[in-house]
Amino acid sequence: MRTVAAISTPYGKGGVAVIRISGEAAVRIASKVFMPKSGIGLDDIPSNTAVYGSFFDSDGIFDDGIVTLFRAPKSYTGEDTAELSCHGGILVTKKLLCAAIAAGADYAEAGEFTKRAFINGKITLSQAEAVGGIIDAKNEKHLAVSLLQSKGALSARIKKLSDSLAYLAASVYAYIDYPDEDLRDIGTEEMKSRLMAIRDDITRLAQTHRYGQAISEGINTVIVGKPNTGKSSVLNSLIGYDRAIVTDIAGTTRDIVTEQIRLGDLIHNLSDTAGIRESDDVIESIGINKSRQAIGDAELVLAVFDGSKPLDDYDMEILNQIRRSGKESCTICMLNKSDLGLVVPSLPFGRQIVFSAAVGIGRDALESTIGDLFGEGDVSSLGEIIVGARQYAALTRAEAAVKNALTSLDGFTQDIAGMDVEEAIACLGELDGRTASEQVVNEIFTHFCVGK
Ligand SMILES: Nc1nc2c(ncn2[C@@H]2O[C@H](COP(=O)(O)OP(=O)(O)OP(=O)(O)O)[C@@H](O)[C@H]2O)c(=O)[nH]1
Ligand SMILES: [Mg+2]
Known part of the structure; x- marks a missing residue:
C-alpha cells in the first residue's frame, strides 16, 4: 500500500x-x-x-x-x-x-488515516464514524457519545446482538445438517422467545436515534402561526439577535428564515415562516404555501399564538393544519405576548407553554418541554445511542429481518427462519463494517477532513 x-x-x-x-x-x-x-x-x-x-x-x-x-x-x-x-x-x-x-x-485522501485504521482492523466502522463525531461535535453530549463510541461502546453492543443471532443460526443449521449428532435442538418456542428478546433490544436501540439525531444533525423545528403573533420575535429571542424582520404589520415575513441554534443539549434547525392566513398578495401567498409545507416536513412544530387574546378562526385553522399533517404529538403551543396579560385558551392538543419574546419569559419551559419530547429518555448508556442515519438504516433492516424470522417460525420450518436470522446478522455487520460494501466505506470517509 x-x-x-x-x-x-x-x-x-x-x-x-x-x-x-x-x-x-x-x-x-x-x-x-x-x-x-x-x-x-x-x-x-x-x-x-x-x-x-x-x-x-x-x-x-x-x-x-x-x-x-x-x-x-x-x-x-x-x-x-x-x-x-x-x-x-x-x-x-x-x-x-x-x-x-x-x-x-x-x-x-480525506479520512485516509482513519480508513486505514479500519482496513487494518484497528477500529470498526462505527468507531471510525465516532472519530468523525468527535471532530464535528458542537455540544457536550455529542462529544461524550462520540468519545464512548470511538472506544467501541456501540460496537460491543452490536457484537453482542450479532453473537446472539449467530448462536441461533448455528443451532438451527447444525441440527438440520447433522440430525444424527447429539446436538441440542433449541426448539421453535425457545427460538421464538430468544428472537423476541433480540427484536426488543434492537427496537430499543433504534429508538435512541431520535435523540442521537437531535444532538448531532439537529431537529427540524418550524415556527408557525397566524400573522403578527410574534413568530419572528420568538426566533430572534431564541437566537439572541435580530435575525428576522419584526414589525407590527401583519404579513411581514414572506420567505422562510432558518438558523441553527442549541437549546439545552439539543440542536435545532429553526425556521421562521410566513403567518398563515387568506391573502390576495401573490408573494405572501407563496410564503403561506411554504409555511403549510414546512409543517408537513417538521419534526417539531412551535405553534405561536397571541396569548393576550382569545383564539380566533385563524388560530383554529393553524391547529387544523397541524392536525391534517399528523403533527399533533410533536407540537408545542407557545402562548406568546404573555407580558400583555394572559388569556389561557383551551387548546385541543399540543403541550402548552407561556412565553414572551419581548421580555424573555418561557425559554426554560420551552427547553424542558422539548427535552420531554426529544430527550435521551431511558437510554441505558450514552455510548449506545444511534447517531448516524446510515447506522439507523442498517439497524432497522436488521429489526425487519428478525421480525421476518419470527413470522417464518409461525408458518414455515426453522431453516427458513434461519435465513432471516442470517440476513439480520448481515445488516448488523454492515452497521459495524464487517460486511459493509466498499462503496459504503468510501462514502463514509469522504466526509472526513484531509489529515484525519
Ligand atoms: N408585547 C409583546 N409584543 C410582542 C411580543 N412578541 C412580538 N411582539 C410584537 O408583535 C408584533 C409582531 O411581531 P412579529 O415577530 O413580526 O410577528 P410575526 O408572527 O412574525 O408576524 P408575521 O411575520 O407578519 O407573520 C411586533 O410589533 C412585535 O414587537 C411579545 O412577547 N410581547
Ligand atoms: Mg414574521
Missing part, C-alpha cells in the same frame, strides 16, 4: 502544525526530511518516541521541530507512522509536506 502524507492540523497560522505520514516507507521518508539533533538515525529510535531535530529539503534546513514515531501495529493506522511537528506557519507547513512528497510519500 502507498505511504501517504497530509497536514493534520487546520490550514492557517498556529503555534504548531502536524504532518502525518503513514505506510511502510513512513520512517524512511521522515528521515529524508528530518535530522535528529542527537545524531541517532530514526531507524534506531524505538516506537512511541519523540525526537527533536531539524527539518530540511533540497534547499537546506528550514525549521526545527519534533518527530514522533509509532511503529506498526501500535499506531493509529496500524502502519508505521511518523508525525512531524513543525512551527504552524503556512509556508513552513507546506514546505514540510512538499519535502515529504518529494521523498516518496503520496498525498493522503
